[in-house]
Amino acid sequence: MRKCALSKLPDVFEKIASEMTLFLPVDREDGRAEYQQWVPGKALSDALTTVKSPKDLFFPQTEDLMRFKVEGKKIAIDDIREDVEPFAVFGVRACDVRSLDILDRVFLTEPRDSYYAEKREKGVVVSLSCEKPAETCFCTAFGIDPLTSAGDVAVWKTETALFFKANTEKGGAFLKIIEELTEDTAGEEVEAVKAKTEKILQKLPLRDVPVNAFGGGKTQALFDRPEWDTLSESCLGCGTCTFVCPTCQCYDIKDFSAGNAVIRYRCWDSCMYSEFTKMAHGNNRVTQKERFRQRFMHKLVYFPENHDGLFSCVGCGRCLRSCPVSMNIVKVMRKIGGKHNA
Amino acid sequence: MQKMTREALLEKARELLSSGKVSAVLGWKKGEFDYDVTPAVFDSVDALEDFVWGDFCGANLSKYLIKETKKHRVLVFLKPCDTYSMNQLLTEHRFEREQVHAVGVPCDGMADINLLRRKAGEGIVSVDSIGEEIKVETLYSDEPVIIDRREVLLERCVNCKSKKHAAFDELLSDAGEDSSSDRFQDVEKLESMTPDERFEFWQNELSRCIRCNACRDVCPACTCETCVFNNPSSGAENKAPVNSFEEQMFHIIRAFHVAGRCTDCGECARVCPEHIPLHLINRKIIKDMNAFYGVFQAGAEVGAKSPLLDYTVSDIEPGAVFDGRDHDA
Numbered sequence: 287m288r289k290c291a292l293s294k295l296p297d298v299f300e301k302i303a304s305e306m307t308l309f310l311p312v313d314r315e316d317g318r319a320e321y322q323q324w325v326p327g328k329a330l331s332d333a334l335t336t337v338k339s340p341k342d343l344f345f346p347q348t349e350d351l352m353r354f355k356v357e358g359k360k361i362a363i364d365d366i367r368e369d370v371e372p373f374a375v376f377g378v379r380a381c382d383v384r385s386l387d388i389l390d391r392v393f394l395t396e397p398r399d400s401y402y403a404e405k406r407e408k409g410v411v412v413s414l415s416c417e418k419p420a421e422t423c424f425c426t427a428f429g430i431d432p433l434t435s436a437g438d439v440a441v442w443k444t445e446t447a448l449f450f451k452a453n454t455e456k457g458g459a460f461l462k463i464i465e466e467l468t469e470d471t472a473g474e475e476v477e478a479v480k481a482k483t484e485k486i487l488q489k490l491p492l493r494d495v496p497v498n499a500f501g502g503g504k505t506q507a508l509f510d511r512p513e514w515d516t517l518s519e520s521c522l523g524c525g526t527c528t529f530v531c532p533t534c535q536c537y538d539i540k541d542f543s544a545g546n547a548v549i550r551y552r553c554w555d556s557c558m559y560s561e562f563t564k565m566a567h568g569n570n571r572v573t574q575k576e577r578f579r580q581r582f583m584h585k586l587v588y589f590p591e592n593h594d595g596l597f598s599c600v601g602c603g604r605c606l607r608s609c610p611v612s613m614n615i616v617k618v619m620r621k622i623g624g625k626h627n628a
Numbered sequence: 629m630q631k632m633t634r635e636a637l638l639e640k641a642r643e644l645l646s647s648g649k650v651s652a653v654l655g656w657k658k659g660e661f662d663y664d665v666t667p668a669v670f671d672s673v674d675a676l677e678d679f680v681w682g683d684f685c686g687a688n689l690s691k692y693l694i695k696e697t698k699k700h701r702v703l704v705f706l707k708p709c710d711t712y713s714m715n716q717l718l719t720e721h722r723f724e725r726e727q728v729h730a731v732g733v734p735c736d737g738m739a740d741i742n743l744l745r746r747k748a749g750e751g752i753v754s755v756d757s758i759g760e761e762i763k764v765e766t767l768y769s770d771e772p773v774i775i776d777r778r779e780v781l782l783e784r785c786v787n788c789k790s791k792k793h794a795a796f797d798e799l800l801s802d803a804g805e806d807s808s809s810d811r812f813q814d815v816e817k818l819e820s821m822t823p824d825e826r827f828e829f830w831q832n833e834l835s836r837c838i839r840c841n842a843c844r845d846v847c848p849a850c851t852c853e854t855c856v857f858n859n860p861s862s863g864a865e866n867k868a869p870v871n872s873f874e875e876q877m878f879h880i881i882r883a884f885h886v887a888g889r890c891t892d893c894g895e896c897a898r899v900c901p902e903h904i905p906l907h908l909i910n911r912k913i914i915k916d917m918n919a920f921y922g923v924f925q926a927g928a929e930v931g932a933k934s935p936l937l938d939y940t941v942s943d944i945e946p947g948a949v950f951d952g953r954d955h956d957a
Contacts (some may be wrong), residue, residue, distance in 0.1 A: 316903040317746040320836075334750060337901060338838065347838065348868045420750045421661065421767060486767055491753060492660065520657075520667045520692075522845035526901050529838045538867055553868030556840075561858050561865070610842045610899030611687060612664035620660070 287476075288450040288461055288468035295448065298464050299324050299376075305463050306410070307373040309343055311336045321375070330377055334420050335602055339382050339532030340375050344405045345389060347529075348553040351401070351539070355547040366549070367401060374410040374460065377441075380432040381425040381602040383413050385532035387436075388589075388598050392535050410460045413437035417483055422603030424492035424616065427627065430600060432487070433480045442476045449473050492601075492616055499623025502591030508583065513621045518578035520611045525556030527605040527614070528581065533598045536562075557581050582618045629757040629777070630736050634681040636800055637705055640731055642673050644703045650729050652700035654692055656685040662755040663741045669696055681705075683757045686738035686782055688895050690714040691848040697727035704728060707735040708804055709784065711794040712891035712927030713848035718795075719930050720889070722851055732796035734804055737777075737785035742903065744780045748773045784894030784907065787811035794928055811892070814905070815912045834876045836902040839868060843879075843896035843906050849886040849926075883909040888917065888934030891927040920944045 290298060302308045308324040311331040319333035321340055353364045386406070393402035413435030416423075425432055434440065438457035442449040450468060452458040461468070487493065500508070528534040538555040541548045555562055557580045563570060571577045589598035599615055606614045641653045657668035658678045665684045669692075670676050689704055690713035696702050706714060711732065718725055744764065745752065751767030762775045789811060791804030818826055841857075844850045856862040857878065866878065883890075890910040897907040917924060921935035921943065935943075 317742065318903065418750055418768060421753050486751075489767055516668070519669055522842065524840050524842040524845040526838075526840040526842045526899075529840045530901060540867065551868075555867060559841075559858060559867075560854065561860055564860060606660075606664065608901035610846050612659055612666045614664075616660055617666070 287471050287473040288465075289471035289473065290448050290450075290464070290468040292443070292446050292448055294467055295330065296326075298448070298467055299328075299330075300326065301464050301467060302374055302376070302460075305372070307371055308376060309340070309373060310376040324376075332418075334416065334418060334423070335379065335381075335604060335607075337604070337608070338530055339385060339602065339604065340378055341382075341385065341389065341532050343373070343375055344386065344409060345393070345402055345535065345537075348551055349401060350549055350551045352550050353547055354550070367404075370404050370408050372408045372410075374412055376412045377414040378411055378435075378437055379416055379602070380413060380430050380435045381423075381600040382532050383411060383435055383437045384425070384428070384430050384600045385602075386411065388533045388593075388596065388600070389535055391593050391596070410439065410456055411437035412439045412441055412457075412460065415440070415442045415480070415483075417443065417479065419483065419486055419490060420603060421491055422606040423490055424495050424601035424603065426487060426490070426493055426601070427495045427497050428597050428599060428601050433483055442473075442479060444475050444479050447475065449476050492603075494627045495601075495616055495619045496623030496625070496627045497597065497619070498628055500586035500590070500597070500619065502587065502595060504587045505583070505591070508587060508622065509579070511622055514575055514579045517613065517618055517621055518575040520613050521558070521574050521578045522610055523558050523560065523574050523577065524610060525554075525558055526608050526610060528556040528558060529554060530604040530608045532600060532602055532604070533585070534581075557584070582615060585615065586619070629759055630682055630685075630734075632681070632734050632800055634679070637681045637731075637733060638676060638679060640798075640800065641670065641676055641679065641703060644729060645670075645673050645676075650701045650703040652696060652702050653679075654689045654696060654702050654704040655679050656681065656687065656689075656705075661752065663739075663744070663752070667692060669700075669702075671700070681733070683739040683755075683762070683777070684741065686740075686898060688713055688846075688848060688893050690717060691846070691851070693717065693728060694722050694851060697723040701727050702729065703731060705731050705733050706793065706796070707733055707738075708790050708793050709735070709788070709891070709893055711796065712789075712925070713893050714927070715795050715930045716889055716891055716927035717848060717851070719927070719932065720851070725930075728797075730795060730797045732793035732799040734791065734799075734801045735785075737781045737788065739777065739780050740782045740898075744775065747775050747780060782894065782898055783905075784892075784898065787813075789892055789925075795930070811911065812915050814908055815915050818908065818912065830876065833904045834879060836904060837879070838902060839878070840901060842899045842901065844882060846895045846899045847882075847886065848891070848893060848895070849889045850882070879906060879909060883913060886910065887913045888924075888936035889926050890914065891925070 303324055309321050310324055311319040312322040312328050313319050313331045319331035319336045321336055350366050353366045355362045393399040415435050416432035438454045439460050440451045452461050536555045537552045539552045541550050558577050585598045644650045653670040656665045658680045659665055663684045667687045667689055688710045690710050748764040749766055754765040756763040760777045762777050763772045765772050787809045788807040790806045792806050856864045857866045894907050897905055924935050
């Protein structure tokens with residue numbers, strides 16, 4: 287494990303930024319935080335979560351894929367993807383690190399998504415252990431340990447110092463960059479910080495959401511539950527939950543026509559939208575109830591069914607904070623699966 | 629704290645449900661915490677157990693009437709500002725008035741959980757409102773944090789338009805009064821900027837837009853069966869912006885579409901996950917309309933014609949340039 291004084295953090299950022307683009311959560315005027323590119327003067331936010339997750343850095347909200355250009359009787363197809371430079375994302379919480387594992391399962395299995403893959407290859411994920419979990423946190427219900435983060439490099443913060451541990455080869459190379467600013471340590475202080483936060487984890491009000499009521503193989507049992515009617519009745523059909531979610535991965539592919547050329551791009555889509563996956567025959571989910579159900583069944587039943595029991599919710603709590611009508615996955619789970627985990 | 633008690637609302641709800649005068653009640657439902665209240669339909673007296681009324685019942689229930697009156701005769705609880713939305717929806721023939729029993733609830737201003745978090749810190753596990761104090765317990769403080777309620781009100785409540793119900797079948801208290809708050813102050817601030825400063829202000833604000841459509845979907849004036857932006861056949865479908873300019877166009881087009889119909893209920897800004905002050909675009913248009921055509925409040929009366937739909941020979945010339953400042957002064 288490597289250590290550096292907290293006061294040296296700006297130097298650490300400067301050093302990293304001299305080698306690669308650095309993104310990190312930065313405080314905004316409205317009291318929330320968002321991932322921004324680091325430039326001198328920007329400080330790491332203490333906020334627990336950002337409004338949007340770091341998903342954007344690997345799977346942007348809009349992304350140009352290719353261009354078709356008509357030249358006489360020929361059509362030229364150009365790969366117009368933007369060059370990806372090596373980059374690091376600093377301060378990723380354990381829930382968001384897990385979300386990248388979930389996205390990998392979608393984008394890196396065949397057919398492999400080369401746009402996403404390139405960013406995953408060139409991006410170093412530097413996680414940051416949680417110090418002050420919020421009441422909206424429930425990552426532990428999904429088996430995530432917010433105190434021992436994964437990612438390429440795990441970082442712990444005490445009041446005076448930062449501790450770094452490489453988890454991967456890429457992480458090792460990253461620590462080499464800041465080697466001169468850090469020193470070897472056994473890292474005993476880390477355990478004290480963890481113990482303090484561990485006590486809070488035991489008090490989190492949502493720690494026992496009933497995950498066991500969900501999972502692969504439960505489609506028949508849960509699909510026609512009458513509770514979907516009341517749960518979905520307040521849903522506005524906006525895309526807030528899906529866009530702030532670190533694991534929602536659906537996108538649409540659209541063509542932007544510019545005279546004799548067409549730019550094909552993709553953009554995030556939301557299963558909450560009425561035109562989602564609209565086909566020639568119309569929509570396969572006609573009412574908001576069906577759309578609403580789809581989102582939660584996907585995260586809690588279909589995804590684990592197809593991916594070795596892995597849920598595609600990470601308990602980050604973003605949807606709890608952002609839904610305009612305060613309807614969210616915790617309310618769904620408790621209404622259908624019972625108040626506590628059995 | 630709301631002076632009107634939950635019990636008073638409940639009593640009315642039980643009475644009307646039991647007598648069969650209505651078959652559903654539109655109200656607010658308890659969440660996992662004290663602050664995450666959800667609009668809900670209660671179709672039986674038993675279901676009312678989860679009914680709540682308090683400082684976090686900010687959601688305007690009017691728009692739900694479109695959907696619910698097709699299934700039920702509905703008792704709806706409306707705060708003064710919500711009644712303007714109901715009237716405007718009636719003006720636009722969005723539902724049958726006979727299907728609604730509107731109960732006017734007085735409102736002492738609603739709290740903004742985001743402001744409360746900034747004051748009380750993270751980890752809010754309980755919120756208790758007593759008089760003008762809000763007592764907050766968090767995971768990180770041994771003692772409850774006491775917050776002045778007036779400091780954490782929603783923007784639209786700080787700039788309350790009216791405490792007077794514009795429509796109701798019955799009131800739970802005496803009729804309120806029109807408020808005298810100057811809600812156009814923030815618009816005036818924007819008007820006093822140079823065009824470049826103003827452009828930069830909106831660029832900065834709107835650059836955060838994630839195009840979730842929450843502002844549109846919550847808006848009681850946005851009730852098209854299918855929005856052009858969602859309709860692949862419209863030629864204007866727009867799931868994502870091509871660039872940030874197009875993002876601004878979405879908000880400006882929407883503001884123009886609701887101009888003269890927007891009651892300034894403030895739901896757009898309340899629900900924006902990126903905290904963009906979207907209400908200021910609408911409020912600027914309202915202010916200009918007031919200056920051009922005389923004061924008009926959408927939703928004050930059912931059937932009133934917006935000046936934008938009602939030509940008179942004294943109307944301002946279309947080419948007139950107006951910068952919002954008072955040149956006579």
